[in-house]
Amino acid sequence: MAAMSPSKRRLQRELMSLVREPPPGVFVDGDEVGQNLTQWIVHMEGAKGTLYEGEQFQLQFKFSSKYPFDSPEVTFIGGNIPVHPHVYSNGHICLSILTDDWSPALSVQSVCLSIVSMLSSCKEKKRPPDNSFYVKTCNKNPKKTKWSYHDDSV
Amino acid sequence: MSTAEEQPGPSKPSGSATDEKERDDRTFECNICLDTAKDAVVSMCGHLFCWPCLHKWLETRPTRQVCPVCKAAISKDKVIPLYGRGATKQEDPRNNVPPRPAGQRTEPETSTGFPGFGFGDGGFHMSFGIGAFPFGFFTSTFNFGETRPSPAPRGTPQFEEEQFLSKVFLWVALLFICWLVLA
Known part of the structure; x- marks a missing residue:
């Protein structure tokens, strides 16, 4: 434990608290993540009373060695990508805290909460207007995209 | 209890x-x-x-x-x-990190009234002002050295104000001189 890098140490702490007291609708398999701390799969379910009620999603978190000073790379993966105006069909998410507004005081838990809340406030299930163009042209890493954040309502 | x-x-x-x-x-x-x-x-x-x-x-x-x-x-x-009581260990975690900023100490303010105006207790403390007075009087009145900003044009409110102020100062100066002579 003593030889762990600061980023690994923090990830270990985050994992422990997320397994112990997960936010509602969020589940993480501690044993699975414990194998490789730099890449997590977080299971998420749509909140009750929202358009996504009853749906299951998987979020992939990738952490660089500069975490938490550098934001994690967060994408939806798996068979069910939520249909949402800020989620592209390749799983990329347009969310300011994942790039410009990242802060080292944020955590996997707070990112999950932001995403659950982003999904919950959605009024109409639809893809972003530039979805097909973006998915064809974007980099695999969503952090390489020059996002412009313009819609605070959803 | x-x-x-x-x-x-x-x-x-x-x-x-x-x-x-x-x-x-x-x-x-x-x-x-x-x-x-x-x-x-x-x-x-x-x-x-x-x-x-x-x-x-x-x-x-x-x-x-x-x-x-x-x-x-x-x-x-x-x-x-933040300096806790137990934190006496002096090891710098990384050499490339500059030292933690030091605490800023402000001396507490003493509450003994007005220390500059000792009218009642320790005599009269305005002597330095009187000593410098004649030189200030000459330079400002007879205008040696650099030129002063030109007065405001006649008829403007600023002109009126300046006239009034100069009269007030003249009277104050005269009163002061009288007081000096009589005292």
Whole structure:
């Protein structure tokens, strides 16, 4: 434990608290993540009373060695990508805290909460207007995209 | 304090001792590394960090230095180090981190009234003003040396004001001279 890098140490702490007291609708398999701390799969379910009620999603978190000073790379993966105006069909998410507004005081838990809340406030299930163009042209890493954040309502 | 069940102390223990200790530890966790803050500093907005952690964050975005927790403006000069009683260990965690900013000490203000105006108790303390008076009087009245700004044009409100002020000062000066002569 003593030889762990600061980023690994923090990830270990985050994992422990997320397994112990997960936010509602969020589940993480501690044993699975414990194998490789730099890449997590977080299971998420749509909140009750929202358009996504009853749906299951998987979020992939990738952490660089500069975490938490550098934001994690967060994408939806798996068979069910939520249909949402800020989620592209390749799983990329347009969310300011994942790039410009990242802060080292944020955590996997707070990112999950932001995403659950982003999904919950959605009024109409639809893809972003530039979805097909973006998915064809974007980099695999969503952090390489020059996002412009313009819609605070959803 | 006669009842035996009342525990003296800041808070009543609600859970087991380990729970309490854990909560105490979490209260003093650095908001960045989530460990107990080492070389602790606190921002003006009240958020606690290890100095090495906060310094690294400030270096990460030098042009936009904001508090990681509340996004208030933050800078190296505006953080306060916390010195606990037990923290006597003097080891610098990383050599490339500059030393933690020092605490700023302001001397407490003494509350002994007006120290400059000792009219009642210790005699009259305005002698230096009187000594310098004649020279100031000559230079300002006879206008040696540099030229003064030209007076305001006649008829403007500023002209009226200047006239009035100069009359007031003339009378004050005359009264002062009379008082000096008579006293």
